Amino acid sequence: MTLVILVEMMNVNQYLPILGLLILGVLFASGSLVASSMLAPRKRLTEAKLAPYECGIVPEIDPPQRFPVRFYLVAMIFVIFDIEIVFLYPFAVVFRQLGAFALVEVLAFSLAVFAALLFLVSEGALTWGPVKHLTPGLPARTSSSTIVRLGADVERVA
Numbered sequence: 001m002t003l004v005i006l007v008e009m010m011n012v013n014q015y016l017p018i019l020g021l022l023i024l025g026v027l028f029a030s031g032s033l034v035a036s037s038m039l040a041p042r043k044r045l046t047e048a049k050l051a052p053y054e055c056g057i058v059p060e061i062d063p064p065q066r067f068p069v070r071f072y073l074v075a076m077i078f079v080i081f082d083i084e085i086v087f088l089y090p091f092a093v094v095f096r097q098l099g100a101f102a103l104v105e106v107l108a109f110s111l112a113v114f115a116a117l118l119f120l121v122s123e124g125a126l127t128w129g130p131v132k133h134l135t136p137g138l139p140a141r142t143s144s145s146t147i148v149r150l151g152a153d154v155e156r157v158a
Contacts, residue, residue, distance in 0.1 A: 073125040077117065084113045 091098070091106050120126070 070125065070128060077120060080113060080116065
């Protein structure tokens, strides 16, 4: 009976350093929080402190409230192709052992992912910003419209 208790105490003694580190960690974390709350200056929020800071420039307009959805679409496309690559690595490692059936399955998987990419591109998921249309500029340049003589009246030259 005494031998059993001694063996159990030896097993518990192995965990005492871990318990000591756990206690030290809790004491350090709680001590840091208490010291921070006691030593930190009291915060008096002003309008200048609450305003966004951008390189010393005072903001004239409020920032937009909504983030563009196109960013998330591009992020999802990245995740889709990242997952496809993760699935293709094991296939590439054991390609010769799997045979033709696995090749057909991987081609079908790749075709489905590529079809999803084509659909997203056709829906405009990768177009950024508004559509830019070319507008006609100035009329064609001629020597009389380009050259203006000094001291001459502009109406007389044109």
